[in-house]
Amino acid sequence: MSHTLGIRQAQKQKTRQALLDAALALLEEQSLSSLGLREVTRAVGVAPTAFYRHFRSIADLGAALVEEALGSLHPMIRTTVSAADDHGQRIKRAIELIAGHVDAYPAHVRFIARERHGGVQPVREAIRDQLARFGQEVKDELAKDPVSEGWSEDDLLMLANLYVDQMLITASLFLEALEASPEERERVCQVAEHQLRLISVGREHWLD
Amino acid sequence: MSHTLGIRQAQKQKTRQALLDAALALLEEQSLSSLGLREVTRAVGVAPTAFYRHFRSIADLGAALVEEALGSLHPMIRTTVSAADDHGQRIKRAIELIAGHVDAYPAHVRFIARERHGGVQPVREAIRDQLARFGQEVKDELAKDPVSEGWSEDDLLMLANLYVDQMLITASLFLEALEASPEERERVCQVAEHQLRLISVGREHWLD
DNA sequence: TCATCCAGTTAACAACTGTTCTCCGTAATT
DNA sequence: AATTACGGAGAACAGTTGTTAACTGGATGA
Structure with missing residues (x-):
């Protein structure tokens, strides 16, 4: 059955989803290859370096969006x-x-x-x-x-x-x-x- | 009939075409929205400011490529x-x-x-x-x-x-x-x- | 309770971006 | 022959970028 996630993992998934959502919103007016990592983190309200805790690169985030x-x-x-x-x-x-x-x-x-x-x-x-x-x-x-x-x-x-x-x-x-x-x-x-x-x-x- | 272009206009069209060609080559690995103006001029071997003599912006160059x-x-x-x-x-x-x-x-x-x-x-x-x-x-x-x-x-x-x-x-x-x-x-x-x-x-x- | 883990922060790096203004040399025009 | 037009160069601008390293604080597990 579904094991209740710890506070920690829940929070992580939350920001991860926020990154995905922000990226998708930013992509309405540009292509993925011009989307900046800092652009995404700025939109979420999180430090640029936090991005790396979730995705190796923008391309990696893109693959997650495809899924x-x-x-x-x-x-x-x-x-x-x-x-x-x-x-x-x-x-x-x-x-x-x-x-x-x-x-x-x-x-x-x-x-x-x-x-x-x-x-x-x-x-x-x-x-x-x-x-x-x-x-x-x-x-x-x-x-x-x-x-x-x-x-x-x-x-x-x-x-x-x-x-x-x-x-x-x-x-x-x-x-x-x-x-x-x-x-x-x-x-x-x-x-x-x-x-x-x-x-x-x-x-x-x-x-x- | 076709009027022979002056040296000046001929040279201008030449660099213009060089910009288009360079852009097209650079676009094999990225999208237009991430293509930089300096990137294109660098590939041609021309000063960044020369770009403006031919196109108002990258989007403008893109439209020319469509044509x-x-x-x-x-x-x-x-x-x-x-x-x-x-x-x-x-x-x-x-x-x-x-x-x-x-x-x-x-x-x-x-x-x-x-x-x-x-x-x-x-x-x-x-x-x-x-x-x-x-x-x-x-x-x-x-x-x-x-x-x-x-x-x-x-x-x-x-x-x-x-x-x-x-x-x-x-x-x-x-x-x-x-x-x-x-x-x-x-x-x-x-x-x-x-x-x-x-x-x-x-x-x-x-x-x- | 205490040691460990780890998502997120801060600071700094060199490299890059688009755009402006000023200038130069030469082709085109008179 | 003298003047203008103009494609291109150069330098400088304030902002931006990805990536690194060391650090912080609260949740986790023994």
């Missing part, structure tokens, strides 16, 4: 992809899931979109690994679907990664539309839905 | 999308075009992928505008295709943007595979081709 942003997302993806509704409903629910997630954690989404191709190698790799996991998981769920009969393993993974990339694109669009008018947001929803539907249509007629 | 990376690409896109071959050949030629471009200008491709969601707003906007132009142009070409009869304008643009995003994803994959084994590169080719084909299949059966 925080994507680590807890795997179960959600699985259940959404494997929903038992009809096709149209499933797509709509997936888009609502994305929209809701972007609303709830915009800074996390921005961080992932920004650092996926960003200037810090270990962070790029951490994101790539997580997305590869998503791809595998989506593939596993797709394989259970009767529509996937006759598909090769490679093509299943190909389709899964196409879905994953499309979800990221959609999330990024929602992010840009966060402060836009409701009509604009609705338009983004429509486009995202049609793009996903088109991919699904292609999926159904793939074996011709 | 350099994407500005000359529009005609290529148009001719590739509107090729008169059969479907399968067109897709293969598109992928070869992308692969060739990544081979020839890897730093430009990396820059666009990195700064599309990067930390410098004006640069993000410049890239977004260029990609929106690509979307419009692809849409125009798609509209000429007999397959597009009965399509709404919105859906045509939706599909065009789907293609554009997919091309960027593919370019990014080629970039990662640049130093990989030939087998790995071939695998990336296969995946990209299948993904494009699947989208095309969806396109053909969209009006059901």
Whole structure:
């Protein structure tokens, strides 16, 4: 069971989380490769040297942010992809899931979109690994679907990664539309839905 | 006709280009938002203050890089999308075009992928505008295709943007595979081709 | 109760940053 | 031939950066 942390470890985790939160906030207007260690500690209200008690470097903190942003997302993806509704409903629910997630954690989404191709190698790799996991998981769920009969393993993974990339694109669009008018947001929803539907249509007629 | 530039203007453009080239090289290992003005001038071998003769700021230089990376690409896109071959050949030629471009200008491709969601707003906007132009142009070409009869304008643009995003994803994959084994590169080719084909299949059966 | 541990502090380091102002040499203009 | 325009150099500015070392004080465990 969960052992109650001592005062000491609890306090440590608290400042560690404060560092992560402050970094994420600062990253809304810059990239990780320009984020300064002193900048983060200053925002938290702690001495610069305290940073080293928690992270070896900014890149290390970035890797922790990747875990925080994507680590807890795997179960959600699985259940959404494997929903038992009809096709149209499933797509709509997936888009609502994305929209809701972007609303709830915009800074996390921005961080992932920004650092996926960003200037810090270990962070790029951490994101790539997580997305590869998503791809595998989506593939596993797709394989259970009767529509996937006759598909090769490679093509299943190909389709899964196409879905994953499309979800990221959609999330990024929602992010840009966060402060836009409701009509604009609705338009983004429509486009995202049609793009996903088109991919699904292609999926159904793939074996011709 | 082209008026021969004076010695003065020619020399100015030369150092300006040297600044752009040096910046692009430095950006292979970092993001634009962490690129220093002095860093760039040092790489060129010129005084820091000379930078201001060419660019107002690093963001300004970034915008110029966007123009350099994407500005000359529009005609290529148009001719590739509107090729008169059969479907399968067109897709293969598109992928070869992308692969060739990544081979020839890897730093430009990396820059666009990195700064599309990067930390410098004006640069993000410049890239977004260029990609929106690509979307419009692809849409125009798609509209000429007999397959597009009965399509709404919105859906045509939706599909065009789907293609554009997919091309960027593919370019990014080629970039990662640049130093990989030939087998790995071939695998990336296969995946990209299948993904494009699947989208095309969806396109053909969209009006059901 | 006492010794140990350890998250966080303080001070200092050399190196770096963007930006201003003043100046120079030469190409361009008259 | 004389004057102007201008790309670039030089020096100096106040601030910033990452990293080191030695230190403090309160929680921890014997």
